[in-house]
Amino acid sequence: MSRVLLVDDEPSVRAALKELVQGRGWEPVLACSATEALEQLERADVLVTDFSMPEMDGLALLQAVRERDEWLPVILLTAHGSERLAVRAMKAGAYEYVPKPFDVDELALAIGRALEARLLRQRNRQLTVEHAIGRRLVFESANMRQVLAATARVAAREITVLVRGETGTGKELIGTLLHALSKRAGGPLVRFNCSAIPAELAEAELFGHVRGAFTGAVQARPGFFAQADGGTLVLDEVGELPLGIQAKLLRALQEGEIQPVGSGRVERVDVRIVACTHRDLRADVQEGRFREDLYYRLAVVELTVPPLRDRREDIPALAHEFALRYAERFGSEDVRLAPALIDRLVKADWPGNVRQLENVVARLVALSGGGEIGPDAFEATGAPAGGAARPAAAPRDGEETRTLRAQLDELERAVIARTMAAVRGNQSEAARRLGISRNTLTERLRRYELVTDAGDGAAATAGAAR
Secondary structure, eight states: OOEEEEEOSOHHHHHHHHHHHHHTTOEEEEESSHHHHHHTGGGOSEEEEESOOSSSOHHHHHHHHHHHOTTOOEEEEEOTTOHHHHHHHHHTTOSEEEESSOOHHHHHHHHHHHHHHHHHHHHHHHHHHHHHHTSOOOOOOHHHHHHHHHHHHHHTSOOOEEEEOOTTSOHHHHHHHHHHTSTTTTSOEEEEETTSSOHHHHHHHHHOBOTTSSTTOOSOBOOHHHHTTTSEEEEETGGGSOHHHHHHHHHHHHHSEEOOBTOOOOEEOOOEEEEEESSOHHHHHHTTSSOHHHHHHHTTEEEEOOOGGGOGGGHHHHHHHHHHHHHHHHTOOSOEEOHHHHHHHHHBOOTTHHHHHHHHHHHHHHHSOSSEEOHHHHHHTTOOOBSSOOOOOOOOHHHHHHHHHHHHHHHHHHHHHHHHHHTTTOHHHHHHHHTSOHHHHHHHHHHTTOOOTTOGGGOSHHHHTO
């Protein structure tokens, strides 16, 4: 339901506006001052405000809104004689102005047009973003819409961002969006998993090293900071960095300088940092596990990605998207998720969040023979039980990512082996059924040890039996 933020210091006018909005099927959000309106801005799809208000008038409110959300339509209610001020407001970015006392139908028409314009702008922006990142954005919930709107606002600003969220919520997507929507989009996007590298190698990986800097350093190698020069460096699970490396990271952030291991030379780099973590860094600071000065340097802006249990309305759209994605990947035909299955998914626990949901749907698609998939197949996967949501477990992102990839490879292997068995080893026919090229199929067969160099005749009898 579209939400209309109504701002007026007169209770009677607010009551009339509320009745108008409710009568058209929209949700009213009331504010008696501009200050109160700004506190509720993220809840609004359209803002309707009186022009003459104490403390902050409609024009000042419009300017404050534009600093926070350049796309939010603002409709001004102007008293007789203030048309000249209204024209100023239109030049400053107001969507429309309506004279007071307002005509109910005229104001409703203006709000309706503003909502349509808002929806069109959001869709166009979403398409632009999806093109930039090469994937669809799938969400229905208000809290994810707020996170993505905040991400879009922050992306254009050259500031460091800390992205918080439980494992599997989609922090990496936010990092990608921050890069794609920034002025650095033409530069490199580099990721460094702070939990996947031993402490003794983290410094060399981040800042690079010269030849002979340590045993095994047979040649110089640029670090992730140098690789991300002119672009964005995403530090996944930054809370896992050892304290000694944290001090050197702080210097790189403050001075824009790095020193490769074994080198006496300082190098300048131009890198924007996006840090991600599932940990409570504030608590880590209190317990001495994370540097306080580094925390404040990283958390210039904090974005929190909500867990899946707090946005269950996203589950149907996500499930359908994953089903389409893996049906194409596995060559499954006419895969559909039954309404009863969707209902089961919505009610299930998801301690691994979106990543776990993706894994379960991929497994359902891989093991299905096509057609409609019902709730019985879901029960057979050993997926989480329904009921009250429980707190997410806290495995490291890197560990869970490797597990997911291994499981998806196993599923892909099973689908290819089953298809090869069905076509009696005919690779050309198998590639056609799977919807992939012959070369791609050959590469997969060798990767999964389903065929030898002997060709079609040696297809995966042994592999299919595994």
